[in-house]
Amino acid sequence: xxxxxxxxxxxxxxxxxxxxxxxxxxxxxxxxxxxxxxxxxxxxxxxxxxxxxxxxxxxxxxxxxxxxxxxxxxxxxxxxxxxxxxxxxxxxxxxxxxxxxxxxxxxxxxxxxxxxxxxxxxxxxxxxxxxxxxxxxxxxxxxxxxxxxxxxxxxxxxxxxxxxxxxxxxxxxxxxxxxxxxxxxxxxxxxxxxxxxxxxxxxxxxxxxxxxxxxxxxxxxxxxxxxxxxxxxxxxxxxxxxxxxxxxxxx
Amino acid sequence: xxxxxxxxxxxxxxxxxxxxxxxxxxxxxxxxxxxxxxxxxxxxxxxxxxxxxxxxxxxxxxxxxxxxxxxxxxxxxxxxxxxxxxxxxxxxxxxxxxxxxxxxxxxxxxxxxxxxxxxxxxxxxxxxxxxxxxxxxxxxxxxxxxxxxxxxxxxxxxxxxxxxxxxxxxxxxxxxxxxxxxxxxxxxxxxxx
Numbered sequence: 001x002x003x004x005x006x007x008x009x010x011x012x013x014x015x016x017x018x019x020x021x022x023x024x025x026x027x028x029x030x031x032x033x034x035x036x037x038x039x040x041x042x043x044x045x046x047x048x049x050x051x052x053x054x055x056x057x058x059x060x061x062x063x064x065x066x067x068x069x070x071x072x073x074x075x076x077x078x079x080x081x082x083x084x085x086x087x088x089x090x091x092x093x094x095x096x097x098x099x100x101x102x103x104x105x106x107x108x109x110x111x112x113x114x115x116x117x118x119x120x121x122x123x124x125x126x127x128x129x130x131x132x133x134x135x136x137x138x139x140x141x142x143x144x145x146x147x148x149x150x151x152x153x154x155x156x157x158x159x160x161x162x163x164x165x166x167x168x169x170x171x172x173x174x175x176x177x178x179x180x181x182x183x184x185x186x187x188x189x190x191x192x193x194x195x196x197x198x199x200x201x202x203x204x205x206x207x208x209x210x211x212x213x214x215x216x217x218x219x220x221x222x223x224x225x226x227x228x229x230x231x232x233x234x235x236x237x238x239x240x241x242x243x244x245x246x247x248x249x250x251x
Numbered sequence: 252x253x254x255x256x257x258x259x260x261x262x263x264x265x266x267x268x269x270x271x272x273x274x275x276x277x278x279x280x281x282x283x284x285x286x287x288x289x290x291x292x293x294x295x296x297x298x299x300x301x302x303x304x305x306x307x308x309x310x311x312x313x314x315x316x317x318x319x320x321x322x323x324x325x326x327x328x329x330x331x332x333x334x335x336x337x338x339x340x341x342x343x344x345x346x347x348x349x350x351x352x353x354x355x356x357x358x359x360x361x362x363x364x365x366x367x368x369x370x371x372x373x374x375x376x377x378x379x380x381x382x383x384x385x386x387x388x389x390x391x392x393x394x395x396x397x398x399x400x401x402x403x404x405x406x407x408x409x410x411x412x413x414x415x416x417x418x419x420x421x422x423x424x425x426x427x428x429x430x431x432x433x434x435x436x437x438x439x440x441x442x443x444x
Contacts, residue, residue: 096265250386
């Protein structure tokens with residue numbers, strides 16, 4: 001049976017992890033490769049690297065990082081952040097990334113999704129969507145959630161699928177950082193509406209939240225950052241817990 | 252050990268190179284018939300769409316070469332699918348090494364299948380030391396149905412062939428280079444053939 005995926009997300013700035021991590025057994029907690037290797041060993045099913053640097057050398061730094069990760073890591077990983085062209089994606093895939101995640105650039109230029117799917121295949125195109133509820137309507141936001149658009153989450157997700165996206169990574173800004181659980185109602189609706197996998201993001205605080213998002217939220221995968229980085233939830237224990245709840249999981 | 256990865260412009264080759272490098276083998280990328288024929292082991296990778304990948308193989312004559320190889324050959328993902336006789340993806344005629352036609356998952360499941368799924372009914376030296384129901388990483392929309400040449404099966408939509416073998420030709424639908432330690436074991440076994 002296809003298993004549900006647990007995905008730690010690493011925020012990267014100038015080639016280093018940021019937001020802090022608290023792994024006592026790491027030599028250098030800021031080194032994304034060392035952290036990624038740790039997660040791969042402890043049972044993460046996939047990794048996401050989100051580049052938040054704003055320097056001009058970002059493209060080269062990110063490409064170098066991808067190469068170093070690919071050299072060391074034997075599980076799949078996705079790279080996102082500031083990717084806006086076929087050339088950007090080409091370099092990252094050539095360097096060993098399995099998938100790329102695009103967000104604002106997909107909203108600004110939806111054709112990019114078609115171009116990427118045609119050139120590299122849908123399987124490596126993840127479209128990330130940040131949304132929050134405004135007057136009861138799930139509204140897509142850009143620039144890390146700062147700028148609202150007039151796009152409706154569900155309509156945009158359907159368009160993204162029809163243009164060839166292979167997966168949707170949905171972050172609920174209403175839930176992100178709250179540690180009060182994922183946006184399971186919206187996730188379930190997305191999952192029923194779409195025929196591609198949906199990754200839940202934003203709100204993880206307890207193991208129960210993961211159980212909930214895989215059952216009532218119908219999510220195919222769940223992404224989290226700080227609860228993993230700060231050992232609030234250990235991945236091996238989380239996976240045992242999910243297994244005991246009869247959720248298909250890889251141990 | 253001379254390990255050649257067939258180079259025909261297909262997808263993510265870097266990960267396969269690195270996976271072998273972690274096992275201490277430097278793989279060479281090549282589209283040269285003589286170099287491929289002279290290799291001890293050959294990897295036939297593939298990511299992307301079947302008909303355009305097949306067109307690239309025909310352009311370079313590799314479509315004629317591959318079925319004549321006599322050393323162990325391992326097709327991965329689309330590589331395995333192209334070793335079959337046909338694929339409904341782009342109505343593509345394949346290399347015909349495996350006597351099975353590749354078809355698409357139905358709409359009753361999410362397509363592509365993305366993630367870790369179990370391999371069972373393991374029946375090949377390729378899976379030496381790998382426990383039944385181990386999880387492998389898969390990303391695909393098309394699959395080879397169960398057939399005589401099946402050496403591993405996986406359940407998604409239907410029970411299908413997640414690995415095939417005929418003589419010196421091996422094909423795996425999953426990505427051993429991305430399947431953690433069990434995937435590494437598959438590559439190690441292949442190197443030991």
